Amino acid sequence: MPRRIVTGIQGIGHRVIDSIWRLGYASRFFLLTLLKSGTSLKRFGLIIRELYFTGVLSLIIIIVSGLFVGMVLGLQGYETLQRYGAESAVGTMVALSLLRELGPVVAALLFASRAGSAITAEIGLMKATEQLAAMEMMAVDPIARVVAPRFWAGVISMPLLAALFSAIGIFGGYLVAVVLIGVDEGSFWSQMQGAVDFRYDIVNGVIKTFVFGIAITAIAVFEGYDASPTAEGVSGATTRTVVTSSLAILGLDFILTSFMFRGMG
């Protein structure tokens, strides 16, 4: 019996040490990616190519989801606000919810599952089919040539996608509240304009999307690069990317929100 306890404790110890080791390894990999970004920043064509795969191909899911989220916000907002006779504030509610929270967070979650998983699977499969080893043997550094362009493409496209998500969402809210339900168009837009602060709401939202973009793509490229070169390894890595980056988004969102909006406004 005591032996079983000792083995159990050892097992926990191993797991903790492994996790810390992996965290250190991931941080080192992240720093290496930043240090070796020179090539891709000089040859911007490499990043543009990846922008197409991570950014442009994510457009459909972002636009459609943004529209539906905005329409639901319009419906729910109207439903609640009209009880207090404040239905003209529905525009403000839709805009603030999207710009501060839902835009960055939902777009980031969608981005993690659409683009993050694709990045991990692609790099993982490149490793499994020895493409990364071949590149090393050709004296080309895979971190500079494969990882860094994908990382920067993710960091650039995330804020743009989130901005689009919020814009389409506001349009969705307008469709439901003004066109469908008949809230006054003038007060919908003017109240929104009056209530949304550029520095406080929009800039803070954009900062969030940058942080999420860095977190998602850093996790995605690391998991792909670190995947075991087997079918099982790549599928496991892809799942880990989606799970870890979703949790990271929600955790980081709480931290950022607590710094940005401390009960003010």
Next chain:
Amino acid sequence: MTSENLVEIKGLNFSYGERSILKGIDMTMAHGKVIAIMGGSGSGKTTLLRLIGGAVRPSSGYVKVAGKVVHELKRDELFLMRRKMSMLFQFGALFTDLSVFDNVAFQMREHTDLPESMIRDLVLMKLHAVGLRGAHDLMPAQLSGGMARRVALARSIALDPLLIMYDEPFTGLDPISLTVIGNLIRRLTDALGMTSIVVTHDVQESLKIVDQVYFISDGVIAAHGTPDEVRGSVAPFVHQFVHGEEDGPVSFHYPANAYARDLKLEESFA
């Protein structure tokens, strides 16, 4: 003597953790020759290629390529050396997101400042050498196994290397593709004056094209010589390997406990 040898390996030992893979390997590989390294699966052949390419470090001993000890090179120096060597991976390892043309042009674009018009000519010449000039705008997914390996071969000679290493180039090919790849290895080696190291199980095909053969078994060199010497060898391991016999020094069974003990039959016999 040394100046004639492109690759020199001396007292090379390598182990993964506790497991010893290579034990005291000595080899020399002369300029302009095709050298085969043969041995059963898991005998350390591919590891040897990785050691020559500097992808892993030896536990002791050294590999010298063109007079330089590979594991003592700094990363920049190693990358400089790798521009003079190439490796053909088992299944080609073509970049799946690039076309055949871009795959062959990859190193030229990464390592040289050649104008695009010259790169185009060079790529078409390399593809012509492997008979696939007409396939330059296909994607890797559209190629058969043999074609993918020929494209990979064209890619590996892109910068006219001194040394090409082939990791099992014949695996999974039909007899025609197999002969084509074998002849290409020989012809390109002669035409470009480079050295080729072919790691393979394919005895009959490789004996037709190589100048020298090394047999590795259990991490040591079991035999070496010219193809004729190897064919006539009476050494038990070489004989078993060359003729593909089941009985011989290489056992069919992975080391295990006594059969009766594993089946728990010992008590019933006792």
